[in-house]
Amino acid sequence: MTTTQYKNILAEVENGILKVTVNRPDKLNALNHLTIQEIGMAVEGGAKDSAVVGIIITGMGDKAFVAGADISEFASFSPEEGKKLSADGQKVFRSIELCPKPVIAAVNGFALGGGCELAMSCHMRIASDNAKFGQPEVKLGLIPGYGGTQRMVQLIGKGKAMELLMTSDMIDAATAHQLGLVNDVTTRELLIEKCKTIINKIAAVSPVAVAGIVKCVDAYYEPGVDGFNFEAEEFGRCFAKDDVKEGVSAFLEKRKANFKR
Secondary structure (H helix, E strand, O other), X not given: OEEEOOOOEEEEEEOOEEEEEEOOHHHOOOEOHHHHHHHHHHHHHHHHOOOOOEEEEEEOOOOEEEOOEOHHHOOOOOHHHHHHHHHHHHHHHHHHHOOOOOEEEEEOOEEEOHHHHHHHHOOEEEEEOOOEEEOHHHHHOOOOOOOHHHXXXXXXXXXXXXXXXXXXXXXXXXXXXXXXXXXXXXXXXXXXXXXXHHHHHHHOOOHHHHHHHXXXXXXXXXXXXXXHHHHHHHXXXXXXXXXXXXXXXXXXXXXXXXXXX
């Protein structure tokens, strides 16, 4: 296991999987500016590390994945400072969304406000059976600022997203699964192992293709982008890579493909 030192997170690589743990349990893992930046640095490092095949983001302890933003940090902000806080957080969460390697949120306990937004920026969300999701910003006179108004609509549809965003209602893991906000629900004890199983399954296929899928799926939501044309271009680019030769050869030879990283 290799560990990178940070102040507010733990970043450990074991058997090719980077686990990023928000480590502020006394604050229910609330996100302040430094914590968000450290998450971004850790994910960027994992994306560039050829030894890393996938990333898990979780929170320390069983009570909270991330129970929101650190409100004390922005209590007296001006409009300009508020806009910068939002833009900085959106930049980090966008980098997670566009990571060429699979990023899974292992949601243990509360995922509220910025915590729900962090989970939604990941490619998948696996929740423990004690997980709770919500966007309570309206109770503070605010709206979500890290992409929550956009990603929640993408994941669960406009009507239900409007309801949760406007009412600040909190939903449990089973309801989140039913709505499509999370991919699966498991026990707290099996949460990380479930995420590792998914990442290891993805690690067996072409990393070039996985990175291409991230770009193509994202293109669906980009204004003015013809997603079908983008897919055709990306499909064509695959043929310039060795992964296609290996994948096709393995299929024809009836053997398991051995993709290089």
